[in-house]
Amino acid sequence: MAKIYVVGHKNPDNDSIMAAYTLAHLRNALDAENEYVPVRLGEMPAESAMLFEQYGVEPLEFIDHVEEGDKVFLVDHNERGQAVDGLENAEIVGVLDHHRIADVQTAAPIEFLNLPWGSTTSILTMLYSVFNVELEEKIAAFLLSAILTDTVILKSPTATEKDRSHVEKLSKILAVDAVEFGMKIFKSRGGDEDVAVEDICNRDSKEFNFGGRKCWIAQYETVDLEGLRPRTEEIAAQVKKIQEEGGYDAALMLLTDIIVEGSDFIPAGDTNFIADAFGISFDDGPVWMPGVLSRKKQVAARLIEYAG
Ligand SMILES: [Mn+2]
Structure with missing residues (x-):
């Protein structure tokens, strides 16, 4: 056997x-x-x-x-x-x-x-x-x-x-x-305030290759993004750390509110191509993307197409 x-x-x-x-x-x-x-x-x-x-x-x-x-x-x-x-x-x-x-x-x-x-x-x-x-x-x-x-x-x-x-x-x-x-x-995932920043960033992270760029995209789903936003700077610092230590060209953290239906994009590294692909700018920091719930269909697919 x-x-x-x-x-x-x-x-x-x-x-x-x-x-x-x-x-x-x-x-x-x-x-x-x-x-x-x-x-x-x-x-x-x-x-x-x-x-x-x-x-x-x-x-x-x-x-x-x-x-x-x-x-x-x-x-x-x-x-x-x-x-x-x-x-x-x-x-x-x-x-x-x-x-x-x-x-x-x-x-x-x-x-x-x-x-x-x-x-x-x-x-x-x-x-x-x-x-x-x-x-x-x-x-x-x-x-x-x-x-x-x-x-x-x-x-x-x-x-x-x-x-x-x-x-x-x-x-x-x-x-x-x-x-x-x-x-x-x-709800069994617990409240966001108890979750370590490492866990927020690593719980559901994946590696991708977009036209030769090594990228990291993670997603954290919440039922209360407003309550999580006070931790945005802390999360952004962790994303930056992961991008640098992991040798990624770019890193993108999606904080997704499943009730309001949309995601905050928190970028690190060389994310110009991501901003261009979505027609947005990260000059003022993270960007709220209404309607974006799917990393696969609305984020990765778009970047594959753009980088292709
Ligand atoms: Mn699956």
Whole structure:
């Protein structure tokens, strides 16, 4: 029996954790030949930890690298900069994702399913039905929580009709109101005043390459941006530090208010191309961007296009 690690991206968000757990669960139900082991590359997000505890599931095993000969199934990413260290020596056996197709390569043909839906767990919701595996309560809760965090309770422009119908289906199984369930998930992250500035900046950060520029973009979601703004200078100093110490050409922090629906852009480094891409200026510091909720669709995609 071969052991296959199922792993999301670095700095895992709820979708990466829940996709790793549920894909391993689904495959273990279908494939007796292999053992699928869900793992994580960083801290469990607060909402994932809360749900795991509620359903009596141990936190995922943490790994910091893979080795020659290890088999790996990637979920929620296909970008080398976001993947487990040592991936170049390991064997990628599958990819399940909802991002742009980036730069992961393999020698042999593999399973590769990428759909432009709101979350990887939304694709998994479909797969449970395709393979006729029961959506037990725990699995339904894990999937629903991650569709709702990745789509910001379906408000993000990344949310599709498929995501809406999956949310409806899972809410029915759980007999919950989706918006109430989603707010409970977001609130489990705690108040912004207790969160260390390192955590605000690193909780959900990703590396990108925009036309040869090494960039860092992080996003922090809040239900009260006004209450977080007194910490803007402190956060900007931390973003500057990350940009310098990480050797990034540019860094951009998005402080996203999911209720008011928009983000403060806090830049560091050579961000002229970012300002140009959005037709804004950082001369007076951070800029409020109404309507911007999605790093992927409204920020990264725009920068890829602009830098292209
Ligand atoms: Mn995702």
